[in-house]
Every structure is written in structure tokens, then in C-alpha cells.
Amino acid sequence: MSERTAAVLGLFDTPGALLEAIPAVKARQLGRLEAYTPYPVHGLDGALGLRKSPLGGMVLVMGILGAITAFGFEYWISAVDYPIVTGGKAPGSWEAFIPIMFEVTVLFATFTAGLGMLLLLNKLPFFGHPVLASDAIKAITRDRFALSIEAEDDGFDAAAARAALAAAGATGIEALPAPDRGPFLTSDYILRVAGGIFTACVVAGLLMYGAVKLFPVLPPMSHIEDQPRLDAQKADPFFKDGFGMRMPVPGTVARGYLPLGVSSQDEAAALVNPLPTTPAVLAEGKRLFHIRCELCHGPLANGTPTLTAAYGAKPANLQSEQIRNYPDGKIFWVITMGKNAMPSHAADLTVDQRWAIVHYVRALQRAQNATDADVKAAEAR
Ligand code: HEC
Structure with missing residues (x-):
């Protein structure tokens, strides 16, 4: 182990004693002063003469840089590289950039704060520090307060440092040899x-x-x-x-999207439900009615919505005389095209799904308006 002394460490019993000792030791100008305490001690930075941390300034600059980066990036994408109108906004509408600018500002600022503090300012990690190898380190992490005078050059006078700490009232004094190998990681x-x-x-x-x-x-x-x-x-x-x-050639028909061939609800009366009334079709109609129709027309299709009155429009009563007398095609037309406040379901339901729902609406109507003949037929089964 080398004979060179890296620092001389003096222990104090209270934070007050440490703070009192600093000015006298500092006046002797023996080396760099550093304090080690088990918890933050108010006034220590002032007594040691530490500068105000530049971290706040770094965070501010990087935050602004983050905002500018995000703005530039978004502007370049939406106004320069790929200017496409989305949601009716003109290319380069800055209002839409704000959420991402905010996020990137925070991202740059927090990374600067965390990494800047740890790596740049505190120079962590630092495993080779001589104080970590001292006898006093356990006491320092528990309940004692240390002041160390650390060598800045070869002219370090360890004896004078010891004397200065003793004169300032240190209760234990320890000279720390310079480690033989430099700090790692x-x-x-x-x-x-x-x-x-x-x-x-x-x-x-x-x-x-x-x-x-x-x-x-x-x-x-x-x-x-x-x-x-x-x-x-x-x-x-x-x-x-x-x-x-x-553009597609006029009259082009996409696969699976044959036009209905009718152009009004009245013309649609001629459309015939292509699906058989099988249990599977009815079950599918029921499932889809629950998902797509029930919230507005009610579980019995009688126009009592499961939505609250907050839904302003008045959904039709599908049990009414008029709708019961509708041919299937007119109901299919409404599902496909919508009507006034009723939205079109063409985008949500395939043609077969719409026809299955028509079957199920018919079943609901019949269930609510059963005739004697229906009851007899059911009994006979
Ligand atoms: C968002 C609410 C809403 C949904 C969902 C909805 N409807 Fe309607 N429906 C309405 C309203 C409102 C009307 C009344 C429209 C009018 O005549 O002004 C209506 C009317 C109707 C009519 C009568 C049309 C006419 O010619 O008078 C039928 C039939 C109908 N809906 C069937 C359905 C079916 C089947 C579904 C499920 C695929 C469905 N609706 C889903 C709101 C809805």
C-alpha cells in the first residue's frame, strides 16, 4: 500500500459541532474540505462554500430543447414530409402538437435531472473513494458527522491537517491512505x-x-x-x-359488397330475406340485436331504450302496428341506411347479419303478439 495520505478525517458527535468546526479548518487552507453525514444537515453546503447546483439550469435548457425537438419533429412530419389532412386540420396545426411537446419536454427534463445529477454532477458511481474504506465509515452512516481534509496535490500536509481537526474539536481522527488502484466503474x-x-x-x-x-x-x-x-x-x-x-373504374363493385339494387325504403319492400329461419340464424340475430339495437330500441324492441333519457332521439317502437306490417325488406333497409336519428349499421354488420337481425325482430314481434293459433301450435310441439 502506498504511503501517500489521501485525506484526514475527523469525527464529530453532533451536526452543530461539525458546523462550528468548519470555518476554523477552512481558514487553514490545507486541502479540499468535504463533509460526510448520515443525513442532510442544514447549512452544511453554505459552511463548506458549495456553489448553487447548476442542475436547475440544465433541466430548464433540456426541457426547452425537448419542446423544440418535439415541435420540429411533428411539424416536419405533418407539414413537410407527409402533409396529409387528418381530422380536418390544416397541415402543421400546432395545437395538435401540444400533448407530444409536453411529453417530450418532461422526458428530456427528467432524464437530464436524473442522469445529470447522478453521472455528471455527483460523478456516481464511484466505488474507489478512500472514505468508503475508512474505519469511520460505519459510524458516519449511523450517527457521527465527519469532516475530511482531502489532498489536492503532493504538497498535502497530513500532520497539519490532523492538528487542525483536533484543534476544531474532532473526537476521532483517521488518516486515509491513497488507494493503490484507481476507482473502478x-x-x-x-x-x-x-x-x-x-x-x-x-x-x-x-x-x-x-x-x-x-x-x-x-x-x-x-x-x-x-x-x-x-x-x-x-x-x-x-x-x-x-x-x-x-380512382376505381365507375361501376366497380368490391367483392362481397353487391349493391342492393334498390334506392328507397319503399323499393326495399321488394327485397326478400335470403336466410332460413333456423335456430342458428335466430340465435345469431338475437346476439347481434343485443349488441347493436337493444340499447336504443329496448330488449323487447318496443322503443324503451336501455339508454337513459339523455339520449335525445325517440327510437321507434318496433312492436307498433306499422312496423309489424312492414315487409322484411323495409326493416333491412333501415338497418342498412339508417333513418333520421338512427345511424346506418352497414359498416358494422354484414348483409347476412342484418338479415339475421330482421328474423329476430320478427320473432320478438310475434312473441309479443302471439295469437291463439301460435299458442296451440306451441302446445302441440
Ligand atoms: C342509436 C340508437 C339506435 C340504434 C343503435 C338503433 N336504432 Fe333503430 N331507430 C332509432 C331511432 C331514433 C329511430 C326513429 C327514426 C325516425 O323515424 O325518426 C329508429 C327507427 C328504427 C326503425 C323504424 C324505421 C321506420 O321506418 O320507421 C326500425 C325498423 C329500426 N329502427 C330497427 C333497428 C335495428 C334492427 C337496429 C339494430 C341493428 C337499430 N334500429 C338500432 C335509433 C336506433
Whole structure:
């Protein structure tokens, strides 16, 4: 072990004694002063003459940088790189950026506060500190207060340091030898490794970007890039209107979306329910009626909504004489097209699902208006 003394440590019994000792020891200018206490002691930073922490300023700057980054990023995406109108907003509407700007501000600020404090300002982790190897360290973490005079250069006078601490009333004094090996896993080291990894990622990213950009321009790959084609959402002089993307040919019908062939509820009266009245179809109709219709028309379809009165419109009573006399097609039409306050369900229900619901509405109507013949038929079964 080397003979060099890294620091001289003096123990005090109370925080008051520690605070009193500091000015006298400081006046002797023997080395860097540092205090070690089991809990924060008010006034210690002032007595040691510590500067105000720059952390607040760092957090402010990084927070503002975060807000600017988010704004720039969102503006670039929505107004420069891909200006598409969504939700009726003009490209670059800053109001919509605020939530993400807020988030990124907080992100930058909190990471700066946490990492800046630990790594940059406190220089943690720091496992090689001589005080950690001292005899006094246990007492310091329990109930004693230490003041250490730490060597700043080779001219450190350990004897004078001992004398100064004793004169200031230290109850125990310990000289700490300089450790034979430097501290390991320090903040410097971690920052350097992180910086190395970051640099490697940036370099690798640029190389890959370069390779991907360059690769297609080298033959024969360039032939794929160069061949004539229409790009989606790109201008193209091939068509007169200059659009690369085309509208479907008039009259195009998407698979599974055959038009009804009728254009009013009255015309729809001619449509015939293509589904048989099997238990499976009725069960499916019942399931879908529960999900899609019941909240407005009520479980019995009599227009008593399960919604509260807060739903302003008046859903029709499907048990009324008029609707019972509707042909199936007119009910199908309403489900498909909606009517006044009733929304269209075309997007939510397939054609077959709509017809299954029509069957189930018929069953509900019949259940509420059973005739003697119905009852006899049921008894006979
Ligand atoms: C959001 C509430 C709501 C939902 C959900 C809803 N309806 Fe309606 N429905 C209404 C209202 C309101 C009316 C009355 C429309 C009018 O005539 O002004 C109505 C009317 C009707 C009518 C009578 C139309 C006419 O020609 O008078 C039928 C039949 C009907 N609904 C069936 C259904 C079926 C079947 C479903 C489930 C697929 C359903 N509704 C889902 C609100 C709703």
C-alpha cells in the first residue's frame, strides 16, 4: 500500500459541532474540505462554500430543447414530409402538437435531472473513494458527522491537517491512505462506454443508410429502381391529371359488397330475406340485436331504450302496428341506411347479419303478439 495520505478525517458527535468546526479548518487552507453525514444537515453546503447546483439550469435548457425537438419533429412530419389532412386540420396545426411537446419536454427534463445529477454532477458511481474504506465509515452512516481534509496535490500536509481537526474539536481522527488502484466503474468510465456505444450506433446507422441508398443505384439492382411504375401517393405524368393513384373504374363493385339494387325504403319492400329461419340464424340475430339495437330500441324492441333519457332521439317502437306490417325488406333497409336519428349499421354488420337481425325482430314481434293459433301450435310441439 502506498504511503501517500489521501485525506484526514475527523469525527464529530453532533451536526452543530461539525458546523462550528468548519470555518476554523477552512481558514487553514490545507486541502479540499468535504463533509460526510448520515443525513442532510442544514447549512452544511453554505459552511463548506458549495456553489448553487447548476442542475436547475440544465433541466430548464433540456426541457426547452425537448419542446423544440418535439415541435420540429411533428411539424416536419405533418407539414413537410407527409402533409396529409387528418381530422380536418390544416397541415402543421400546432395545437395538435401540444400533448407530444409536453411529453417530450418532461422526458428530456427528467432524464437530464436524473442522469445529470447522478453521472455528471455527483460523478456516481464511484466505488474507489478512500472514505468508503475508512474505519469511520460505519459510524458516519449511523450517527457521527465527519469532516475530511482531502489532498489536492503532493504538497498535502497530513500532520497539519490532523492538528487542525483536533484543534476544531474532532473526537476521532483517521488518516486515509491513497488507494493503490484507481476507482473502478466510475461515471467517467460509464459515460465513455455509453458515448462509445452511441457513436458506434450512429456510425452503423449511417453506414447502413448509405448502403441501402447506394445499393439500389448499383447495377443490376438499379434496374428495379429505374423501371417505369406508378408510386402510390406520388405525382406521375403518365396520366393526364398527374395522379399516380387512380380512382376505381365507375361501376366497380368490391367483392362481397353487391349493391342492393334498390334506392328507397319503399323499393326495399321488394327485397326478400335470403336466410332460413333456423335456430342458428335466430340465435345469431338475437346476439347481434343485443349488441347493436337493444340499447336504443329496448330488449323487447318496443322503443324503451336501455339508454337513459339523455339520449335525445325517440327510437321507434318496433312492436307498433306499422312496423309489424312492414315487409322484411323495409326493416333491412333501415338497418342498412339508417333513418333520421338512427345511424346506418352497414359498416358494422354484414348483409347476412342484418338479415339475421330482421328474423329476430320478427320473432320478438310475434312473441309479443302471439295469437291463439301460435299458442296451440306451441302446445302441440
Ligand atoms: C342509436 C340508437 C339506435 C340504434 C343503435 C338503433 N336504432 Fe333503430 N331507430 C332509432 C331511432 C331514433 C329511430 C326513429 C327514426 C325516425 O323515424 O325518426 C329508429 C327507427 C328504427 C326503425 C323504424 C324505421 C321506420 O321506418 O320507421 C326500425 C325498423 C329500426 N329502427 C330497427 C333497428 C335495428 C334492427 C337496429 C339494430 C341493428 C337499430 N334500429 C338500432 C335509433 C336506433
